[in-house]
Amino acid sequence: MMPDIKICGLKTSEAVDRAVERGATHVGFIFFEKSPRNIEPDIAGTLADRVRGRAKIVAVTVDADTDELDEIVDLLKPDILQLHGKESPERLLMLKALYGLPIIKAFSIREPEDLKRIEPYIGIADRFLFDAKPPSDSELPGGNGIPFDWRVLRTLDGSIDYMLSGGLNKDNIAAALRETGAHGIDVSSGVESAPGVKDVAMIDEFFAAVKRASALEPVSGSTK
Numbered sequence: 278m279m280p281d282i283k284i285c286g287l288k289t290s291e292a293v294d295r296a297v298e299r300g301a302t303h304v305g306f307i308f309f310e311k312s313p314r315n316i317e318p319d320i321a322g323t324l325a326d327r328v329r330g331r332a333k334i335v336a337v338t339v340d341a342d343t344d345e346l347d348e349i350v351d352l353l354k355p356d357i358l359q360l361h362g363k364e365s366p367e368r369l370l371m372l373k374a375l376y377g378l379p380i381i382k383a384f385s386i387r388e389p390e391d392l393k394r395i396e397p398y399i400g401i402a403d404r405f406l407f408d409a410k411p412p413s414d415s416e417l418p419g420g421n422g423i424p425f426d427w428r429v430l431r432t433l434d435g436s437i438d439y440m441l442s443g444g445l446n447k448d449n450i451a452a453a454l455r456e457t458g459a460h461g462i463d464v465s466s467g468v469e470s471a472p473g474v475k476d477v478a479m480i481d482e483f484f485a486a487v488k489r490a491s492a493l494e495p496v497s498g499s500t501k
């Protein structure tokens with residue numbers, strides 16, 4: 278079965294169109310000034326309009342205040358909010374009540390202990406996103422293009438819905454899916470030729486790799 282596929286950090290119509298043509302179920306726009314993928318909400322809104330209804334529009338923010346979120350929600354009209362900072366469970370409840378949108382809560386993972394941090398968010402976040410811990414010299418909480426040890430997720434309760442993220446690319450996605458069986462994946466740097474510059478050929482290659490990997494998957498219940 279094909280996982281949900283989120284292409285994150287989109288900034289051009291060419292990349293948005295190609296991602297959705299190839300089968301992206303989610304397209305992500307980054308609202309974080311220090312990121313090479315940062316985009317203004319009005320420009321993101323115009324890009325999102327190209328694919329609205331065909332892919333879920335995801336607004337990615339980091340500890341954004343309510344004024345900033347008001348502007349993003351107003352101009353982008355996202356289907357989902359992705360919170361990539363230190364937002365508390367109470368903050369998620371408040372934002373869900375305010376905007377009526379589902380929330381993906383991102384967590385950085387290095388070791389099994391890190392998974393304990395999701396516990397207070399279970400039943401509040403609609404989905405989790407597991408990303409690698411940023412390197413100590415990075416100013417970005419995400420989009421660093423580095424994977425974590427996916428074996429850490431072996432201890433995760435199978436009922437937890439999550440997207441796997443962090444350094445995924447055409448060369449490692451088959452192993453990542455084999456190890457985790459993730460129902461959702463998220464990629465940014467792995468389809469870029471330089472930080473913040475999406476490459477349509479790399480988008481093609483990534484989707485081709487996911488399709489190959491998904492075709493190899495054993496069919497549950499099959500006797501063959």
Ligand SMILES: O=C(O)c1ccccc1NCC(=O)[C@H](O)[C@H](O)COP(=O)(O)O
Pocket residue numbers: 285286305307309312313314337338339361408417418419420421422423442443444445463464465466467
């Ligand atoms: O991508 C960014 O620049 C970014 C900045 C600040 C917060 C989150 C950010 N990205 C969020 C994502 O969902 C990325 O796709 C995810 O971290 C994976 O990125 P990569 O390892 O580059 O594939």
